[in-house]
Amino acid sequence: MNTRAGGRSERVRRDFERIHGRAPEGVWAAPGRVNLIGEHTDYNDGFALPMALPQAAVAAVGRRTDGLLRLHSAQGDGRVTELRVADLAPGTVPGWARYPAGVVWALRERGLAAGGADLHLDSAVPTGAGLSSSAALECVVAVAYEELYGLGLGRPELARVAQYAENAFAGVPCGVMDQMASVCCAEGSALHLDSRSLEVRQVPFDLGGHGLRLLVLDTRVKHDLADGAYAALRAGCERAAGLLGLPALRDLAEAELDGALSRLPAELVPLVRHVVTENGRVERAVARLADGRPEALGPVLTEGHASLRDDYGVSCAETDLAVEAAVAAGALGARMTGGGFGGSVIALVRAGEAARVTAAVTQAFTAAGFGAPAALEAVPSAGARRVG
Numbered sequence: 001m002n003t004r005a006g007g008r009s010e011r012v013r014r015d016f017e018r019i020h021g022r023a024p025e026g027v028w029a030a031p032g033r034v035n036l037i038g039e040h041t042d043y044n045d046g047f048a049l050p051m052a053l054p055q056a057a058v059a060a061v062g063r064r065t066d067g068l069l070r071l072h073s074a075q076g077d078g079r080v081t082e083l084r085v086a087d088l089a090p091g092t093v094p095g096w097a098r099y100p101a102g103v104v105w106a107l108r109e110r111g112l113a114a115g116g117a118d119l120h121l122d123s124a125v126p127t128g129a130g131l132s133s134s135a136a137l138e139c140v141v142a143v144a145y146e147e148l149y150g151l152g153l154g155r156p157e158l159a160r161v162a163q164y165a166e167n168a169f170a171g172v173p174c175g176v177m178d179q180m181a182s183v184c185c186a187e188g189s190a191l192h193l194d195s196r197s198l199e200v201r202q203v204p205f206d207l208g209g210h211g212l213r214l215l216v217l218d219t220r221v222k223h224d225l226a227d228g229a230y231a232a233l234r235a236g237c238e239r240a241a242g243l244l245g246l247p248a249l250r251d252l253a254e255a256e257l258d259g260a261l262s263r264l265p266a267e268l269v270p271l272v273r274h275v276v277t278e279n280g281r282v283e284r285a286v287a288r289l290a291d292g293r294p295e296a297l298g299p300v301l302t303e304g305h306a307s308l309r310d311d312y313g314v315s316c317a318e319t320d321l322a323v324e325a326a327v328a329a330g331a332l333g334a335r336m337t338g339g340g341f342g343g344s345v346i347a348l349v350r351a352g353e354a355a356r357v358t359a360a361v362t363q364a365f366t367a368a369g370f371g372a373p374a375a376l377e378a379v380p381s382a383g384a385r386r387v388g
């Protein structure tokens with residue numbers, strides 16, 4: 001437990017005691033993530049290659065026998081939200097509490113014996129930055145409940161429950177990648193995810209050993225378009241798969257792409273091209289890592305960004321500028337990560353050039369009249385686990 005999350009568990013335990021007036025039964029952590037490649041593929045049953053961040057949501061939890069769920073967040077408004085688990089229903093819980101409450105609801109929807117609890121959350125995952133603070137929050141609750149209530153679901157199923165909570169309870173139509181990353185990632189590896197079968201493979205990703213660093217530049221913007229546009233893109237992909245007579249776009253091979261595109265209405269062509277070529281980029285990225293050539297990920301990242309910008313239409317001025325400035329300053333490759341319309345950019349750099357690339361992006365933002373981005377570093381970290 002050499003992680004920051006492990007180090008924080010004592011404080012979270014003490015804060016729980018102060019807030020809830022009792023000792024917790026344990027402390028759990030679930031990380032945020034960056035996705036190396038494979039964007040907008042998960043809801044097309046496709047492939048992705050995320051890795052967990054060292055930044056995690058940490059939660060101290062203790063069961064209650066009276067059916068109450070009492071929720072507190074160090075990043076919240078200081079109040080405890082009190083809910084009755086038997087009364088939980090989509091649309092009834094406002095604000096941040098809908099994520100943890102949604103997980104308890106989703107477990108109960110499966111007929112599992114998930115009762116009440118006291119919970120105190122403290123998350124180091126920046127919110128709304130495309131780094132999946134929402135999945136971290138859901139997954140930390142899911143793993144805590146799994147253990148405390150002896151649910152026996154196992155890892156991919158916990159991710160499914162967390163995704164269902166976000167879809168059906170919080171009302172966000174996300175795919176399963178964020179939750180799978182938070183639950184299944186391992187230290188030192190990226191996670192090759194098949195979103196259809198939920199099969200995963202740990203792909204060793206040794207940045208330090210190859211003199212590399214992966215920068216995360218949070219543009220600190222989130223354009224309002226995000227929610228409606230996401231649902232529309234998802235619907236477009238499903239329509240295209242239907243027109244092609246396929247269960248999902250995952251079932252269209254890159255070799256069959258041109259023929260398929262000629263049979264689709266013009267507005268669906270760029271969507272399908274992105275999804276199919278993006279699945280190919282995941283396979284190429286995995287092959288380069290397997291060859292021990294992580295630096296060769298660079299061009300795959302930049303190509304993926306161009307596809308999101310030009311075909312899928314989910315980039316924005318800030319993420320485009322960050323990618324452009326990072327690559328111009330010597331990054332091996334860069335791309336937006338997460339759903340888009342703002343959020344964060346990742347840049348793969350030689351270790352000695354990290355400061356120069358960060359400074360160049362910051363300078364470009366100042367020149368364009370944008371606020372300075374926040375810089376983090378992505379180190380492949382552990383998935384959800386007990387930390388205290």
Ligand code: ADP
Pocket residue numbers: 073074075076095096097099121122123126127128129130131132133134135137338
């Ligand atoms: P992302 O997942 O990319 O960070 P989302 O909009 O999906 O962005 O999720 C952000 C939301 O998750 C916040 O608005 C808040 O409701 C919830 N959230 C995340 N972390 C915390 C936290 N530490 N405390 C309270 N709410 C949180």
Ligand code: MG
Pocket residue numbers: 132133134135
């Ligand atoms: Mg989210």
